Amino acid sequence: MFTHNSRVRTRLLPLAMAAALVACGCGCGARANGGGKPVIAAAFYPLAWLAEQVAGPGFYVQNLTKPGAEPHDLELTPRQVIDVGESKLAFYVKGVQPAVDKAVRQHAKGHSLDAESVVRTLPAPQDEAGDGAADPHLWLDPTRFATVATALGERLARVDAPNAAVYRSRAAQVVTRLNALDAEFRTGLRDCARKEIVTGHSAFGYLAERYGLTQVGVAGLDPDAEPSPRRIADLTGLVRRTGATTVFTETLTSPKTAATLAQEAGVRTEVLDPAEGVRPHSHDDYFSIMRRDLATLRPALGCS
Known part of the structure; x- marks a missing residue:
C-alpha cells in the first residue's frame, strides 16, 4: 500500500494515552463546530x-x-x-x-x-507498486x-x-x-492532437484512463519525490518526441521539479489541480476545479 515512505511520519499518540482520552469523552475538549450533530x-x-x-x-x-x-x-x-x-x-x-x-x-x-x-482501483505507478499497491x-x-x-x-x-x-x-x-x-470531459477530450499529459506527480491516472489519455509523471505518487537527473533527461526526450507543449504543475505542491523539466524541454507550464484540497477562503468546489482542469487540458492537448 502507498505509504510515502520517508516523507510521511505518522506520529499518533500512544495507545494508552489514546484510550484515556477516549474514555473521558467529549468533555476533554469539545469539538469546535459540531453543534451536537x-x-x-x-x-x-x-x-x-x-x-x-x-x-x-x-x-x-x-x-x-x-x-x-x-x-x-x-x-x-x-x-x-x-x-x-x-x-x-x-x-x-x-x-x-x-x-x-x-x-x-x-x-x-x-x-x-x-x-x-x-x-475498481488502478495499480500504483510501476516504480512504486508494492504488494497490492493502488x-x-x-x-x-x-x-x-x-x-x-x-x-x-x-x-x-x-x-x-x-x-x-x-x-x-x-x-x-x-x-x-x-x-x-x-x-463534458468525454466531449471536450474526444478529438485531441496529443494524448500525453506530463504531470508533476502521478495523480491523474484515473482521469487519464477514463478519457483515453496517457499520464507521464515526473515524480510518482509522492508529490515531493525528487526524480533523478537520468529521469529528467529521459522525460525531456519524451516531451520532445511526443510534441507535448505543457508540463503540468499543481496547486498545493512545489512546482520546482516540473518547472525544471519544462525549461529543459523548452515547453510551458500550466496548473492542473488534482482536487486534493482548496486554499483558505477559496470559492472553488469539486466541480469548479474539475471544469477548470478540463479548460486547461483542451488547449494543451490541441483538442478541437
Whole structure:
C-alpha cells in the first residue's frame, strides 16, 4: 500500500494515552463546530465535499485536513484521533494518509467507509507498486466518484434509517451531476492532437484512463519525490518526441521539479489541480476545479 515512505511520519499518540482520552469523552475538549450533530470525519477535501452533498445539514462534516494543506502530509492531533473514534462515520481513502489509516484501524473499524473499497482501483505507478499497491486518486474519475457517492448514501441510510430515502435521494442528485461532468470531459477530450499529459506527480491516472489519455509523471505518487537527473533527461526526450507543449504543475505542491523539466524541454507550464484540497477562503468546489482542469487540458492537448 502507498505509504510515502520517508516523507510521511505518522506520529499518533500512544495507545494508552489514546484510550484515556477516549474514555473521558467529549468533555476533554469539545469539538469546535459540531453543534451536537452526528459527525462524519472526512479525511480530506473531495471526501468532505461529497459527504456534505450527501449527508446534508443533519450531519457535521469534519475535514481532518486543513484548507491549503497537502493531504499526504497529514499528522493527526490527539483530538482528531478521538474525533475519528467518536464519529458516526470515518470516510477516507486507504493509502493516502497513513495517520488516518491507523486511526481508523484502531478506533473506527466498525464505522468507517474506505472509498477505495467500492470501486475498481488502478495499480500504483510501476516504480512504486508494492504488494497490492493502488493509486488512491479515484475522485478524479467522475464515474468512480459517482459510485462512491452511491455507496455513501447507502451507508448513511443504515446509520440513520428513518431518513434513508433522503440520503439516497441526495446521492442520486450528486450522481446525476457527476455523470454530466463526465459527459463534458468525454466531449471536450474526444478529438485531441496529443494524448500525453506530463504531470508533476502521478495523480491523474484515473482521469487519464477514463478519457483515453496517457499520464507521464515526473515524480510518482509522492508529490515531493525528487526524480533523478537520468529521469529528467529521459522525460525531456519524451516531451520532445511526443510534441507535448505543457508540463503540468499543481496547486498545493512545489512546482520546482516540473518547472525544471519544462525549461529543459523548452515547453510551458500550466496548473492542473488534482482536487486534493482548496486554499483558505477559496470559492472553488469539486466541480469548479474539475471544469477548470478540463479548460486547461483542451488547449494543451490541441483538442478541437
